[in-house]
Amino acid sequence: MANRKVTPLQAPRVLAEVGGPVDESSATLAVYGRDLEPHDVTSLIGVEPTHSFRRGFKRGARSPAMEHGAWFLEVRGRAPDGPAVQLETLLAKLPASPDMWRQLSARYTIQLRLALHMQGLNKGFSLNKRLTERVAAFGVDLEFDLYAYGEQDA
Numbered sequence: 001m002a003n004r005k006v007t008p009l010q011a012p013r014v015l016a017e018v019g020g021p022v023d024e025s026s027a028t029l030a031v032y033g034r035d036l037e038p039h040d041v042t043s044l045i046g047v048e049p050t051h052s053f054r055r056g057f058k059r060g061a062r063s064p065a066m067e068h069g070a071w072f073l074e075v076r077g078r079a080p081d082g083p084a085v086q087l088e089t090l091l092a093k094l095p096a097s098p099d100m101w102r103q104l105s106a107r108y109t110i111q112l113r114l115a116l117h118m119q120g121l122n123k124g125f126s127l128n129k130r131l132t133e134r135v136a137a138f139g140v141d142l143e144f145d146l147y148a149y150g151e152q153d154a
């Protein structure tokens with residue numbers, strides 16, 4: 001038998017990752033108001049914010065002054081914990097009192113925001129019925145911020 005030169009197989013190259021959980025996510029309670037005083041919101045909710053500012057705040061020396069105040073409470077996480085875990089964690093920090101939410105809504109614009117950061121294709125998550133009912137009970141808008149960074153480098 002003649003000697004043959006055998007070329008080892010190269011490892012397959014990943015062309016794209018499809019499916020799976022969202023890579024990183026956050027859930028934020030955002031409260032906005034022209035004359036919002038962060039201390040007033042903190043007193044009403046009973047939780048210290050992650051970040052807050054009054055009207056007139058400037059992000060940098062060249063940025064314009066904000067025309068409103070804001071109060072934020074944010075929870076961040078990475079896969080395998082997804083947006084539902086961040087939202088559950090955030091809601092656990094907040095009072096469930098319908099009266100408090102009515103007072104807050106009467107004075108300010110309120111949003112629950114989910115930010116989703118992902119690479120690859122077709123990432124996803126779900127919110128179960130119990131969680132969506134809890135969100136609905138707050139009577140606030142639910143906003144989604146999607147940050148898709150394209151395919152991962154192979």
